[in-house]
Each structure stands twice: as structure tokens, then as C-alpha cells.
Amino acid sequence: MEQVLTNGVYLGAQYALIALGLTLIFAxxxxxxxxxxxxxxxxxxxxxxxxxxxxxxxxxxxxxxAVTLAIVGALVEKFLFRPVLxxxxxxxxxxxxxxxxxxxxxxxxxxxxxxxQRGVPKIIDGVMNWDFLIIIPYDRILIxxxxxxxxxxxxxFMQYSKPGRAMRALAxxxxxxxxxxxxxxxxxxxxxxxxxxxxxIAGGLLVSIVGVNSGIGGxxxxxxxxxxxxxxxxxxSGAIAGGFILGMLESIGLTVLVAYGDMxxxxxxxxxxxxxxxxxQGLMGKPWG
Amino acid sequence: xxxxxxxxPVVAFLLSICTSVLAVNPVLDIGFVGVTSGPxxxxxxxxxxxxxxxxxxxxxxxxxxxxxxxxDINIVSFDDQKDPKxxxxxxxxxxQQGIHYVVGPNxxxxxxxxxxxxxxxxIMYFPYAFPKSLYTKPASNAILGMVANYQSGPAxxxxxxxxxxxxxxxxxxxxxxxxxxxxxxxxxxxxxxGLNVVSKTVTYQVDTTDFMPVIVPIVKLQPxxxxxxxxxxxxxxxxxxxxxxxxxxxxxxxxxGQDAQVLMDGAGDLANGFISxxxxxxxxxxxxxxxxxxxxxxxMFGEYxxxxxxxVYALEYIIATLKANPAAINNVDEFKNTMxxxxxxxxxxxxxxxxxxxxxxxFGQKRQxxxxxxxxxxxxxxxxxxxxxxVD
Numbered sequence: 001m002e003q004v005l006t007n008g009v010y011l012g013a014q015y016a017l018i019a020l021g022l023t024l025i026f027a028x029x030x031x032x033x034x035x036x037x038x039x040x041x042x043x044x045x046x047x048x049x050x051x052x053x054x055x056x057x058x059x060x061x062x063x064x065x066a067v068t069l070a071i072v073g074a075l076v077e078k079f080l081f082r083p084v085l086x087x088x089x090x091x092x093x094x095x096x097x098x099x100x101x102x103x104x105x106x107x108x109x110x111x112x113x114x115x116x117q118r119g120v121p122k123i124i125d126g127v128m129n130w131d132f133l134i135i136i137p138y139d140r141i142l143i144x145x146x147x148x149x150x151x152x153x154x155x156x157f158m159q160y161s162k163p164g165r166a167m168r169a170l171a172x173x174x175x176x177x178x179x180x181x182x183x184x185x186x187x188x189x190x191x192x193x194x195x196x197x198x199x200x201i202a203g204g205l206l207v208s209i210v211g212v213n214s215g216i217g218g219x220x221x222x223x224x225x226x227x228x229x230x231x232x233x234x235x236x237s238g239a240i241a242g243g244f245i246l247g248m249l250e251s252i253g254l255t256v257l258v259a260y261g262d263m264x265x266x267x268x269x270x271x272x273x274x275x276x277x278x279x280x281q282g283l284m285g286k287p288w289g
Numbered sequence: 290x291x292x293x294x295x296x297x298p299v300v301a302f303l304l305s306i307c308t309s310v311l312a313v314n315p316v317l318d319i320g321f322v323g324v325t326s327g328p329x330x331x332x333x334x335x336x337x338x339x340x341x342x343x344x345x346x347x348x349x350x351x352x353x354x355x356x357x358x359x360x361d362i363n364i365v366s367f368d369d370q371k372d373p374k375x376x377x378x379x380x381x382x383x384x385q386q387g388i389h390y391v392v393g394p395n396x397x398x399x400x401x402x403x404x405x406x407x408x409x410x411x412i413m414y415f416p417y418a419f420p421k422s423l424y425t426k427p428a429s430n431a432i433l434g435m436v437a438n439y440q441s442g443p444a445x446x447x448x449x450x451x452x453x454x455x456x457x458x459x460x461x462x463x464x465x466x467x468x469x470x471x472x473x474x475x476x477x478x479x480x481x482x483g484l485n486v487v488s489k490t491v492t493y494q495v496d497t498t499d500f501m502p503v504i505v506p507i508v509k510l511q512p513x514x515x516x517x518x519x520x521x522x523x524x525x526x527x528x529x530x531x532x533x534x535x536x537x538x539x540x541x542x543x544x545x546g547q548d549a550q551v552l553m554d555g556a557g558d559l560a561n562g563f564i565s566x567x568x569x570x571x572x573x574x575x576x577x578x579x580x581x582x583x584x585x586x587x588x589m590f591g592e593y594x595x596x597x598x599x600x601v602y603a604l605e606y607i608i609a610t611l612k613a614n615p616a617a618i619n620n621v622d623e624f625k626n627t628m629x630x631x632x633x634x635x636x637x638x639x640x641x642x643x644x645x646x647x648x649x650x651x652f653g654q655k656r657q658x659x660x661x662x663x664x665x666x667x668x669x670x671x672x673x674x675x676x677x678x679x680v681d
Contacts, residue, residue, distance in 0.1 A: 007502040014499065052554070110326065114592060115334040116548060117523035119555035127534055137534045140501075210498045211555045213523045215327040219496030251502040254493075258506040262464040262492040 002133040008251035009244070010140055013147040014206060016243030018220065019227035020154060020236065021198030027171035027234035028191035030091070031081060034098040036199050037220030038105035043069050043200030044212030045113045051208075052120035058208065065204030066197045073196025076101065077189045102217065110214040119211035143205050150201055151240060158236060167191050171234060226268075229276060232285025241283055314352040317360040317618070318386060319344075319607060322379035322403065322414075323393035324371040331522050331548075332395040332417065333368070335596040336603075340364045340392060342586040343604045353608055356615030362608070369394055373402035384410035389621055390611075392434065392603045394418065397467045404428065411621045415603045415658070419470065424648060424656035429625065433648065433657040434603045438519065438544035439474040440651060440680045441566050441662055445542055446475075446482050448664070448676060449514055449564075453540060459488035459512040461504065461528065463495045468519030471544065475518050487512050497524070500531040508535040517543040522596065525563070526555025533559040540564065548595040553670045560667050564675060567598050567665040571674040574663065579637040595672065599660060601637060602644075606658045609633040609644055628655050647681045 022036045033039075043065040051061035084097050124138040158164035166187045169177040178184050203212065227246050231238025246268070253264030276282075321340055323333035344362035352359040365388060367379035376399035383391050384406065391407070391414040394400045400416035400423055407414050407430045415434040416423060423431040449455040458479050462468035469492070476489045487510045493503040507515060517528055520543045529541055529552070542564035552560040582601055587593050610624060611617050613631055617624035628646040635642040638661065648657035662680055665672035 003505055004502070007505065011499060011502065106326065110330065115325075115330040116592070116594065117331070117526065117551045117555055119526060119551075121557065127536075129536070132536075135535050206498070210500075210527055211523075213331075215330050215523075216496065216498065218327070220498070223496070254502045255506055258488075258491055261490050262494070265464075265494055 002130075003135060004251050004255045005248075006134050006136055008248035010136070010144045010247070011251055012244030012247030013144045013151070014202070014243075015223065015227055015247050016151055016240040017147045017198065017202040017205070019224045019231070019239040019243050020151065021195035021202075022221075022224045023228045023231070023234055023236060023239035024167075024198070025192055025195035026228065027236070028167055028195075029077075029081065029085065029094075029188055031085075031094045032098060032225075033195070034095070034221055035076075035102040035105055035217075036195075036224055037222075038102050038109065038217035039069055039072065039196045039199035040203040040220050041109055041212055041214065041217040042072065042105065043203030044207040045109060045118065045203075046200065047204035047207045048113075048118045048120055048212060052118070058123050062201060062204045065200040069200025069203075070193040070197040072200075073193040074189050076196070077192035081192065082185070082188070102221065106214065106217055109217070113214055115214060117211050117213040118207070120208050123208050140209060143209055146205055147202070150198070150205075154198065155236065163187065163190055167194075226272065229282055230272065232282030235282070235284045238282055238284035314359050314361040316363045317353075317355070317611075318363050318365050318388045319604060320379075320383040320386075320388040320391035320412075321364060321366045321393050322369055322376055322383065322391055323367075323395040323399075323417075325366070325368040326370055329371050329395070329521060331594070331596065333393065335594040336392060336395065336417070336600045337364070337366050338586060338590050338594070339597040339600040340604045342582060342589055342597075343601065345589060346582065346585050347608070353612070355608075355611050355618060358615075362604075364604075369399055371396055371399065373398045376400075376403050377406055379403075380406040380410070380412065380414070383412060389413060389619060389624075390607045391415070392607075397470065400431065404431065407431070413607075413621050413624055415607075417600075418467070419474075421652060424652040424654070426654060429654070429656070430621065431656060432606075432628075432646070433652075435546075435599050435658075436566060436660055436662050436680050437474075437651065437657075438471040439478065441544045441664070442471075442475045442516075443478040443482065444662060444676075444678050445544065445564065445566075445664055446479050446484060446514075449540060449542070450482055450484060453513075455484065455513040455540065457485045457487045457510075457512040458514040458516060459491070459507045459510055460486070460516045460518050461488075461491045461493070461507060462518035463497075463521070463524070464492040465495050470519075472516075472518035475516055475544070479516075484514075493524075495521075498527075500524070500527045501535065504528060504531045504535065504537075508532055508537045511537065512539055514540045514542060517541065519543075519545055522546075522548050522551050525565075526552050526560060529560050529563055530556040546596045546599050547667070549667060549671050550592070550595075552667050558669070561669060563667040565665055565667070565672075567595065567663040567672055567674075571663065571665060571672050573674045574638050574640075574661070574677065576637055576639050582637070598663075602658055602660055605636065606644060606646075650681050 025033045046065040046068045047061040050064045127137045129135050166182045227242030231242030257263040325333040347353050348361045352361045369376040369379050376394045380403040395417045397418040400418035415432050417434050419437045460472045462472040547565040614627040633644045645659045646655035647659045662678040664675045666675045
């Protein structure tokens with residue numbers, strides 16, 4: 001069971017980092033970014049190229065993923081979402097735009113990086129074996145610690161920095177924030193860039209463990225939506241809780257239910273449906289949105 | 290006169306167009322319906338690119354002579370997105386374009402879905418899908434484009450039992466129709482050989498990215514052999530890496546084709562010893578024509594995909610059979626008749642190996658192309674031939 005719990009914590013840290021960016025963008029702009037998974041994939045491929053192909057240090061590769069996705073996010077917000085949100089009263093317009101962006105990024109990534117699964121050399125060799133109770137490779141420990149570090153840094157940034165406070169104000173009440181002098185245009189773009197950057201960092205970190213391929217963007221988005229729905233859409237702590245809950249459920253289910261075939265996800269989805277019918281706003285979301 | 294001289298360049302231009310038009314061969318369209326986007330894109334893209342590289346070689350050589358006519362080959366492709374409804378639409382598109390020979394689809398449900406269209410519209414198609422119902426009577430238009438797992442599995446397990454002392458085996462499969470049906474076939478074959486199947490219920494979602502939690506229950510059992518049933522090339526390195534990092538010491542194998550570069554990128558040295566099925570692949574058996582094909586593939590697409598070692602064959606079979614009976618170009622019944630006795634030299638392998646249609650043992654009729662069953666073992670970034678067998 002120690003191994004199962006360790007796997008759950010590690011998976012949870014991964015998932016929470018993936019879900020953070022999605023929930024941030026939703027909180028700030030009320031946009032369901034269906035292209036979040038594709039942004040994760042792009043981040044993975046940037047790290048693959050910088051670290052795996054150009055053989056530069058892993059830290060540089062992560063930085064490159066973060067900067068690239070931040071720029072992509074800012075451009076997407078400025079040239080795509082901002083005009084649509086300004087000109088359309090209907091929420092589904094931004095959803096359709098996000099879906100279109102997901103297909104577009106899928107096609108571009110396939111063209112640029114090909115159809116094959118890509119991976120990079122291990123960043124640290126070796127496996128920690130604690131009396132055969134917990135076996136975990138050192139690179140997973142490092143990536144897990146880095147993921148948690150990024151999550152904590154993000155929370156501190158949102159809590160104590162001026163832009164963080166401004167974005168939180170924007171998420172709580174856009175009109176009130178505007179009246180208090182918050183520059184909505186600037187902080188919306190910053191928020192979208194930050195959300196995309198988090199996706200890119202997650203992709204960059206995880207390419208060293210699980211690799212990346214051009215087709216996994218859609219499934220990653222679906223998983224991220226599940227975490228956000230569990231925790232409560234638009235709530236940072238909810239996304240983190242959702243990530244850890246999903247990671248732990250997967251890890252425990254895959255071991256405990258192994259004799260019954262693929263019951264884990266069936267039970268997770270059934271539980272999610274029941275949970276949402278009782279508490280549609282998720283664990284930490286507010287009933288009014 | 291001056292006016293006529295002014296017209297000369299125009300006349301010359303028109304003449305050059307006419308000449309070039311006259312010099313172009315008639316085009317023979319061959320279709321491809323398969324998955325070239327999404328997580329399984331690797332399967333279909335290697336198919337499509339193999340056909341395009343093969344067609345390019347033929348066209349550069351001046352075309353292919355079928356009967357009295359020399360044709361250029363044109364590949365008409367359709368991405369079915371691994372969706373049976375899209376596969377049907379793709380096959381209908383092929384029918385509308387008058388195409389009688391189609392490679393694909395890549396998966397079981399797509400191949401089953403297009404059967405009515407193919408039979409109604411007189412299309413012979415070459416799926417990479419294993420359900421026997423596609424190839425046994427009354428079905429007659431599908432021709433299996435590769436070696437099925439129920440043909441390769443028993444051969445691999447017997448080899449490992451006899452030569453590596455394998456006694457216990459565990460299976461793991463993605464939770465979708467192809468891998469699950471391949472797992473069932475593998476379990477039956479292993480039990481028939483007297484192997485002890487210690488696990489056959491572990492599955493994973495097709496969109497799994499981290500396999501460590503999935504594989505923990507199997508590693509605890511420490512079987513002699515872990516079979517990755519129907520594993521996609523994208524997932525194989527992750528499964529191998531997770532198993533090895535958790536301390537799995539046994540052998541790992543699959544009955545699907547894999548790519549050496551993908552294994553090296555994703556699992557590095559941990560993939561050493563991994564057993565999979567190839568085609569005209571390893572240096573020991575491949576011919577100069579195969580090298581030429583690989584070179585052209587790399588020129589066109591930048592990087593070779595080892596899955597194409599198997600997928601190089603379908604277009605070759607279609608063209609070679611049409612050459613053997615030109616009347617089959619627009620008549621699939623002629624094609625079916627020719628299949629019964631057809632043989633031609635296999636250009637992709639050294640020695641005297643031949644192309645022929647097989648399948649009597651598995652399907653009761655010749656509805657499978659003969660590809661050597663090449664079982665490879667991965668070592669340090671490349672495949673080595675473990676053994677070669679024949680399927681009938």
C-alpha cells in the first residue's frame with residue numbers, strides 16, 4: 001500500500017500542476033480553454049527540442065517551455081479571445097474558439113514534431129528502493145518536488161504579489177475590480193499567459209518521465225477538466241485538491257480493483273456523475289459561479 | 290511575318306504543354322483510409338507514408354506497366370480519426386472516385402464498419418485489423434495486411450518457452466477493442482502451450498500517460514514473461530520503463546510492430562531485450578530495394594518509422610497482383626481469382642522469398658498477404674532478428 005500511496009501523491013502533483021492553468025483562465029475570463037492539453041503538449045515538445053535535441057541543460061529547456069507558452073498564451077488572448085469576448089454576448093463563442101484552437105494546435109504540432117512518441121534522456125539515473133515497500137526512481141522524486149514547488153510558488157504569487165491580487169480581484173468581480181483601478185485588459189492577458197505557461201511547464205517537466213506525442217492534447221484536456229470539476233471551476237485550491245484526489249483514486253483503484261478488469265475509471269466517472277449531481281459547483285466552488 | 294515571329298514563344302509554350310501532357314502516364318489511384326491524427330496517428334501515418342514513398346519510387350522510375358499501359362501511382366488518403374463512421378465516409382469517398390483498391394483501416398471496428406461499403410462498391414481493402422470474421426467466408430473483400438497476433442503470439446511464446454525457459458506469463462492491454470481481443474488471443478495461445486497465465490486482467494486507459502500505478506500489480510507477481518497485448522508504439526516505452534524501474538526482471542514482448550527510435554527515446558537501455566514483431570527490417574534479411582525504400586522515405590518525410598517495415602508491403606501486393614492480371618484493374622473478381630495462384634519475387638528481402646496470398650489455415654481462404662514473421666529483439670537502439678517464420 002505504501003507504493004500505491006506514493007504513486008498517488010506523485011500522480012496528484014502532476015495532475016494539480018496541469019489543472020492549475022486551466023482553472024486560472026476559467027476564473028479570470030470565464031473561458032473553458034479546450035486547448036489546454038495542446039498547450040501542455042507544446043510545452044513538452046519545446047523541452048524535448050531544447051533538452052533532448054539541442055542537449056542544453058534541463059533547466060534551460062523548462063524555461064524555454066515556460067516563456068514560449070507564455071508568449072503563445074498572451075498572443076492567443078490578445079488576438080483571438082479578446083475580440084471574441086468583446087464582440088460576442090454568447091458564451092459558446094469562446095468555447096467554439098477554444099475547440100478550434102485545440103484542433104489547430106493539434107495539426108500544427110503534428111506537422112512540426114511528427115507522429116511519433118518522443119522522450120528525452122533521464123535527468124537523473126537510479127531508483128530509490130525503501131525495503132521494497134516504496135520503489136520510486138529519483139527523477140520522479142525530483143519532478144514531483146519541482147511540481148509541488150511550482151504549485152506553491154504560484155499560490156504565493158497569486159496571494160502576495162500585486163498582479164496576483166489584481167487577478168484574484170478580477171476573478172471575484174470584474175466590474176468591481178475595474179472600478180478599483182485594475183487594468184482588466186492587461187491582467188486578462190497576463191492571466192491567460194500565466195495559465196498557458198503553467199501548462200507548458202507541466203508538459204516540459206513530464207516529458208522527462210512519460211514522454212510526449214502529438215495526439216495526447218485532447219485526453220490531457222479531458223483529465224484537466226475532470227480535476228477542475230471535482231475541485232470547483234475557477235478555484236485554485238479546488239484544482240489542486242481535484243488533482244490530488246484524482247491521482248489518489250487512480251492509484252488505489254488500479255491496484256485494489258485489478259482483479260475486476262478496468263473498473264477504476266468506470267467507478268471514477270460514476271462517482272463524478274453522482275458527486276456533481278449533488279454538488280455541481282465541485283468541492284470548493286461557489287454555487288453562484 | 291513580324292507578327293508571326295511574335296507568336297512563336299506562345300506557340301512554343303503551348304507545344305511544350307501538349308508534349309508534357311502527352312508524356313504523362315495515366316494515373317492509377319490507390320486509396321488509404323486510416324487514422325492519421327490523434328493518439329494513434331503513428332499507425333496510419335506510417336501506412337500512408339509507406340504508400341507515398343513506394344508510389345514516388347515507382348513514378349520516378351517512369352511508372353508501372355500493367356498490361357499494355359504504363360501508369361503513375363497516386364495515393365488518395367482519408368483520415369478516419371479512428372472513428373468507424375469516418376472510416377465508412379472514407380470508403381464511400383474512395384468508391385465515388387472509382388477506386389477499387391484501398392489500404393486500411395488500421396483498427397478492428399473501422400475495418401468491420403467499412404465491410405458493407407467495400408463489398409457493395411467492389412473495393413478490395415487491406416485492413417490492419419485482426420477479427421477473423423473479416424477474412425472468413427462469406428466475407429471476401431478484406432485482405433489482412435500483416436501477421437495477426439493469433440499467428441505470431443504462439444510462435445513467440447513457444448520460442449521463449451523452449452529457448453528461454455519461460456513458464457509464467459502475464460498480460461496487460463489497453464482498454465479498447467483491438468488490444469483486448471489481442472489479449473484474449475494471447476491468453477488462449479499461452480494456455481494451449483501449457484504456460485501458467487498469472488495475470489490477464491490488468492488494463493489501462495488509452496490516454497494513460499503514467500504507467501507506474503498500472504503496472505505495480507503485475508510487477509509484484511514477477512512473471513517470466515510480460516506481454517504488452519496490442520500495445521501502441523507510443524505506450525510501449527513507458528510500460529517497459531515503468532516495469533523495469535519497479536524491478537521487473539523477466540522478459541517483455543508484444544505482437545505489434547514497434548519503432549526503435551521511439552523505444553530508445555522513451556526507455557533507453559531499459560528497453561534492451563524487448564521482443565516485438567517486424568517486417569523487412571533488420572540488416573540480416575533486408576534487400577537493397579528495402580534500403581532504397583527507407584532512403585526515399587527519409588528524403589520525403591525526414592525520419593523513418595520502423596512500423597513501415599511491415600506497411601511497405603500492401604501497395605506492392607496490389608500492384609504486383611494487377612500486373613499479374615491487368616483485367617483486375619476495374620474488376621475485383623479478377624483480382625480474387627488471381628490471388629489463388631499469385632506469386633512474385635519479394636523485392637524487400639534477400640534470397641528467394643516470394644509474395645503470395647495466404648490465410649488458408651486461419652481463415653479457410655487466401656485473404657492475407659504473406660509477410661515473413663520476423664521476430665525482433667531490441668538492443669541498444671536497434672532491432673536484431675530473433676527468428677523468422679512463415680504464416681499460412
